[in-house]
Amino acid sequence: MTDWAIRTENLTKVFGSQKAVGGISLEVQRGSIFGFLGPNGSGKTTTIRMLLGLAEATSGEIQLLGKTIPKELDAALPRVGALVEGPAFYPYMSGRNNLLRMDAADRNSDPATRERRVDAALERVGLSNAASKKVHAYSLGMKQRLGLANALLKPRDLLILDEPTNGLDPQGTREVRNLIRSLAAEGITIFLSSHLLSEIEQLCSHLAVMTAGNIVAQGSLEELRAKGETRLVIAGSGIEQALRERGLNPKARTGESFVCEVSGDFDVAALNSELVGAGHAITEIRLERPSLEEYFVDLTGEGFEVVR
Numbered sequence: 001m002t003d004w005a006i007r008t009e010n011l012t013k014v015f016g017s018q019k020a021v022g023g024i025s026l027e028v029q030r031g032s033i034f035g036f037l038g039p040n041g042s043g044k045t046t047t048i049r050m051l052l053g054l055a056e057a058t059s060g061e062i063q064l065l066g067k068t069i070p071k072e073l074d075a076a077l078p079r080v081g082a083l084v085e086g087p088a089f090y091p092y093m094s095g096r097n098n099l100l101r102m103d104a105a106d107r108n109s110d111p112a113t114r115e116r117r118v119d120a121a122l123e124r125v126g127l128s129n130a131a132s133k134k135v136h137a138y139s140l141g142m143k144q145r146l147g148l149a150n151a152l153l154k155p156r157d158l159l160i161l162d163e164p165t166n167g168l169d170p171q172g173t174r175e176v177r178n179l180i181r182s183l184a185a186e187g188i189t190i191f192l193s194s195h196l197l198s199e200i201e202q203l204c205s206h207l208a209v210m211t212a213g214n215i216v217a218q219g220s221l222e223e224l225r226a227k228g229e230t231r232l233v234i235a236g237s238g239i240e241q242a243l244r245e246r247g248l249n250p251k252a253r254t255g256e257s258f259v260c261e262v263s264g265d266f267d268v269a270a271l272n273s274e275l276v277g278a279g280h281a282i283t284e285i286r287l288e289r290p291s292l293e294e295y296f297v298d299l300t301g302e303g304f305e306v307v308r
């Protein structure tokens with residue numbers, strides 16, 4: 001039986017006459033870094049708010065760490081850290097005092113361990129040296145890391161992060177991404193929304209693609225990569241006839257090369273040695289896979305930003 005950190009079935013949210021989330025079934029495996037990819041306005045934040053019990057679903061079901069939401073919210077939430085719409089810090093208070101204050105506002109947290117937990121969280125996100133600095137002097141990346149420290153004041157099994165690198169400069173983006181990687185390496189399941197395909201490709205093991213309130217693709221990165229059509233590109237002496245004899249359907253491409261549609265697991269090395277063995281001089285042979293971006297654009301008719 002698969003152990004799901006998040007599972008939804010037919011989750012729907014309607015605002016007036018608008019379906020912001022149109023019946024989505026998410027399956028987020030424990031231990032994964034799961035990317036929730038979609039352009040702005042596709043329904044990601046609304047979904048995340050429903051997962052966390054911040055918004056009520058119109059219909060459908062949610063399981064978070066095996067608990068039914070919203071019925072068993074109190075049992076699930078202590079193990080879930082969240083970063084949704086940058087938390088509001090007091091700018092003229094230090095990072096450390098902000099965390100102490102936020103922890104004190106949480107009725108389930110233990111005052112006896114507060115200082116120790118706050119210092120450990122600051123250490124974890126690399127802010128120990130800036131702990132006594134006022135937050136208004138923090139860079140955006142530091143503020144975002146402080147937000148993550150706030151989400152890490154207690155031991156967590158799952159972190160839900162809404163666009164965690166949005167608005168950060170390249171340095172801040174790198175800091176936050178590295179932090180996410182190290183948290184995942186500790187075994188925390190990460191669910192992260194982003195409108196950047198490049199971010200998801202760099203960080204995530206699994207993803208779901210949202211467009212206009214619906215999931216149009218979901219699975220591991222490799223599964224989705226294998227879905228687009230694979231092409232064999234090949235050039236060599238007498239190659240067209242040789243390919244036809246082997247049941248492939250070559251089409252002429254630029255220069256001397258031909259292209260054939262093949263399955264994702266096509267064995268190029270075997271074909272190469274067979275053709276060479278039969279006396280053909282092969283000057284080019286390779287598989288060409290469409291990028292994830294091409295595949296998603298085919299599915300959604302939209303572009304994804306590909307900022308690195």
Ligand SMILES: Nc1ncnc2c1ncn2[C@@H]1O[C@H](COP(=O)(O)OP(=O)(O)OP(=O)(O)O)[C@@H](O)[C@H]1O
Pocket residue numbers: 015020038039040041042043044045046047
């Ligand atoms: N409280 C609300 N009342 C009415 N419509 C809403 C409300 N919240 C969201 N919407 C609408 O629902 C749709 C999905 O919005 P949502 O914020 O979930 O998208 P998103 O993918 O998170 O985008 P973004 O990255 O811009 O936040 C949008 O069309 C938005 O205008």
